[in-house]
Amino acid sequence: MLIDVFTLALAAGLGNLAFAALAAVYARSAQSAYPPLAIWRLARTMAGISFLLIWLRPVIPAWLSMTLSHILLPPAWALEFAAYASLLSFTGWRRPLISLTILAMTAQVGLHVFEVGRRLDLIYFSAMNGIYFVAMAAVLLLSDRHGRLARMMGFTNGLLGLLFMLRILHLVGIDDHAVGGYKVLHAVPWVFAYVIVTINGFGFLLLSKQEDDRKLREALADVSLAEAEQRQLLSLASHEFRTPAAMIQASLDSVKLLTDSIPPAVTGRLENIGMAARRLTHLANTLIAQDRLRELRFSLVRRETDLNAVMARVAERYVPSIIRQGFTELPLMALDDELLMIALHNLIDNALRHSSMGGPPVMGVQCVGTMLEITVADQGPGVPDEEKEAVFERFYRRETGPGSGLGLSIVRTIARLHGGDALIRDNTPRGAVFVIRLPIT
Template identity: 30%
Template sequence: MAGKEARFLKVLMDLLPEGIFSMDMEGRILLVNRSLTELLGYRSFSLLGKSVFDFAPQKARKGLREVLNEITASGVVRDRVVQLYDAMGRVRDLKMSLSLLKDGMGRPLGVIAVVSDVGDATRLERELEELQQFSQDVLDSAGVGIIATDLKGNIVFASRGAEPIFNTPAQELVGQNIIKRSPDPLVLNERFEGLISSGEPFEYGFEVMGEDGMRSLVAVYTLLRGRDGAPAGAIAVFEDVTRIKEIEEELKKSNSVLREYTRDLEGLVEMTRTIGSYLDEENIYRGMVEAARKILNVEVSCFFRYDEGGRRLSLASIGGFRLRATEALDRELEKGGLYGFLRTLRSPRIVHRLSEERHFKLPGRFRKRGLQTAVFVPVRIKDRALGVLSVFLKSPERFKKEEVEILQGIGTSAAIAVENARLYEEVKEYASGLEEKVRERTAELEQSNRLKDLFIDIMGHDLLKPAGIARLSAEMLLDGEEDEMKKRIIGSIVQSNKRIIDLIESATILAKLESGQELELSPGDVMEIVRDAAADAGDLAQEKGVEIQIEGEGSFPASVNPLIYDVFSNLITNAIKYGPENSQVKVAIEDAGGDWKVSVADRGPGIPDEHKGAVFERFKRLEKGAVKGSGLGLAIVKKVVEIHRGRVWVEDNPGGGSIFCVTIPKAA
């Protein structure tokens, strides 16, 4: 029977439109109907046996516990709004009525609850309250005071930001008239009426007394319209601009100082250019003193200069006084202790109340001018003291840091100019000495050239002629001599005489080439010149059984001097001399871009790399056994080729021996 009654009760509960569930006194769910599962989206087994607190948000559990405590005490609780999670995890606002279930003895068994959805209206009301609270919080945190009025200026809303402006709590401001609270009601009333009639916003500035003194405020009034668009009042936004005005005043003062400082800097730049253009120290000192007096607008400026030893000070220049001589003033300044005071300075010093100064006493002519303040700035060149730049003024005002920096800038510019002037004098003196040395050296070179020309003439005439006669006489004796021993002796004389003549001729040619004398160039064919040189070396080649091969076809036009023949003759002759008997000398001409390249290859012993450059120097010969020579041949080759704007060098012959290469520019 009990089972049938329970099933009947379940069917009956499922027919009801409201959600129903029962729970024990601990909140554990014992029974749910279909409407509740549909309302929350759960299946019944997801709810049964679970605590109702498991489905409540953390912040709602305390309220739910209070409801259960209340039902235990009163037996009935109606229309309480509670929050539970649905199956989608959303928080649902539910209206719940609860009744206490008791046994036959009146003891509590559990609770039965009827649940229905609160609906959108309740949620909207709560959201509206939250929005209103949020709006209030935003307005309060905006940092400005906000007031809303009706058409007559009566305050209907005031934010907490308006409280310090009017020194009144926001709640007490509501109901008061904003116009009457104004320092100038007539002006505000006129402008307020204009706002209501025209809708044009306006700005209203005024001052009020605050705890920290007078405060500057600005209010911006805009028209407030109702839903029908008709004027409904005004919104006024108040802002404390006291600090802004203070900053504006500070900026004005700073801008004024900056403009003045900019003018000073422009003057400093111009004066620096002027000072830097001087190349004598006296003008530099005058320019420095004048710049300090004009830029800083002082009565007197002067520069005290150290002597070379850096011990004694003297007046180098002064502005603001007319002095014919400075010696008397120097004595007064030394006697009065100013120079002793200045010698101790390592950094700028400002002295106020000069008449009360204990370290020094100014001369009478300074005191008569009523000077009260002085600024002393040491001026240095690198690590050496140059002097002290000083300015004096009547005003007792303190010098600004910027003005001291300007004075230091003037001193630094002057120190650089002095250094440049001294360097200029040193360079000038050095240049003068250098010019004298150049003149002396030029005279020596001219004398040397004259002696060299004389020596060339002597070799070409006075030596060459007797040598030629001696050679001719020796050859005649050799032809008529039959005694073999005498023939050998005379033959040796002939060969020695021939070498002397070759040496004189080579030395004469080289001397003329090194004298810088220009060579006349004329059109020529490199191939023809090479063939002529090879033909002239034919007898020597035949004696050693050497074959001369010439490679190259066609013509090879170039602008050359007849001495170019000696270049190719020397190279071919050397190749024959230093090559072995019965070998080959190969002469090749090829196109090398803008030049013709002529190479002479032999099969001789070769030249080590460390000696390849030395063979073209005068009197530089490698040991070649029995081969004799003047040591000038390749030096002449190099000089002639260079005069033709070509190059000459030596390479190793891959098959053994050397390859001498020459380039000659092609004809234009």
Template identity: 25%
Template sequence: MSNPNLTHILLVEDNPADARLIKEYVTEQSWPDIDADTPVIEHVDRLGSARKTATDDIDIILLDLGLPDSSGVETLDEMLGMSGSTPVVVLTGLDDERVGVDAVEHGAQDYLVKGDLSPRLLQQTLQYATRRERQQQQLQQRNAELALLNQVVRHDIRNDVAVILGWGDGLEPHVDEEGQTYLDRMLNAGEHITSITETVGDFLDVLEGTSDPELHPVDLESVLTNEIEKARSAYDNATITLTGDLHSGLTVTATDLLSSVFRNLLNNAVSHNDKPKPDITVHVEENEETVSVQIADNGPGVPDSQKNEIFGRGEMGLESSGSGIGLYLVDTLVTMYNGSVTLEDNDPAGSVFTVTLET
């Protein structure tokens, strides 16, 4: 394996014996693909000294969390804050290996147990940590470029579709009954394209989240009635009936993306319906600590073997055998809200999606 520019190591360790052993291990091991026989190792015994030493030419940092001027995860936090993109490998003792695991979850690239160290293990760990950090940086750069491309493409698509829909509306007085059928199909397809761009945008907002979402009370009545009205406008051949306990002041714990949950379920209920006039019933049931929203349709239904797969569970959404990104997004969002979404057969035909959310 090639060594990705691992020529300068910063060792932050206050125990002279441990520091001396690590220096010996670095010297003993043959390091490929660098100009010198071994990397240069810079040793400091205080976090304060590391602040002055953690310069851009440092390739990796070996960090003991128990220092005279700092201890515990706060030491790692400070080091990560000052080291920028330089990978950090934490050093732990035999009796606190769990600390190393926690450190990795907290942002360190890896950890080493001092009592288990060997020259070869030290080299491999530092090489792998450096390589992973570089790959993560490349992935972040690629994701940023893709996010920008997605933003531009979706913006251009929405603008072009808006122009097409405007031209279509202008054509209505000039087409006969047969032409009106094709014009309606064209306008519906345009609205569907716009809906897809919104769904993709919502999905990327979820994927790009760098921390847990801030859940807060969301007005269910406002969100649900708004999405029902939009669905009625988009699908004038469908009947959408609202029943149950929906009332002013009814809130659920979610985020502002809750509207995307119901938009996708309503679109799914109509777009996958094989009846000339889709019949959709939205029923709200309020319980002590939860609210359930059922969206029932009179479509073809879903075979039992596909009821779980349709959400893309256990698979990548776009690779799944389900109905596509819309239902995958629904399942992802509802799970994020600590809720659940289920699918059952409707009587006598069709499907019932039930979303249950905490109040």
């Protein structure tokens, strides 16, 4: 024969140990406890040692190598069965498997103690291996998870189990197990065992990866559901907060007209209430914008929009109303009016925060070539040239400035979604002009 049993035993032993090492590397990279993989790794280690003991039979006493190898194989196959059953969520197998393994090991020790004939020992060894491989095949074939991969592995394991059963029939029918025909049949299971060691090795690692992916998908689905519920609650709360905050602000602005009859101590408290109301409005607008942009997934809901009407609605929500200038007749434009209103609210809120002592902001609009420019000018401290781009970055905040660092990044995102951009210019004599440039469509 071109390949003898000892060479195949060496290859099978090293192959099992190699897959045990791969399982250890995979478990370490996964950085999570995974019992089926740990069980399978132990099974591969025991099977590898068992096959290497068979390979060492010419070096160490034959009775010692065969006894140890045959005693190690039943728990190795039992552990591999346990790994498949655990991976595929089968139940009710532990007690029968433990009983079968104890019986197999006890019987194997008894056969060697009583020094039974070689043929009877091989009949028992074939029966024991066949039962384990048929059991593993049944678990894999009956599983409704992992599809073709599990069925392919079940088929190969069943084929090897059937081959062991056929060897039993051949052993029963011959008197001399040293004849040539027996030697050929004796080597065939070894060849198949080596092939199936490889198939099962890669197959189990793939099954483990598929199971990890499935659990990850389930975890991501749970997280997405929880996030969606959280966003829904946050969006509802944000909308509900904005209305009473605006009413409080409007009432405070009306009270300011009665400055002659308000004691100085009360004036300070009213100013604190106004600051809190403006802060609440800003936070509500920011949360609504973030939620809208997240739901948008970078696509617009365009409709024919009267830009003058949109800017008028935004300006009228502030008390006193925002100053408007440069308004002319504009054609209807294909815009996402909700997003545009969010951008304008963010610009006006930003202007109010930075120019509370310098007069109200001024909102304007003009056509510049093929672009339409919507401007919000304030009388605040202005923005240095080196920061004119940085302020549009997400979470960027100037050292002394209020705000969350989200408003202007949202403005630029909305402008760019429409095919335009957002920028800053210097105002005259002081302050900054925030510009939304949109293509005229």
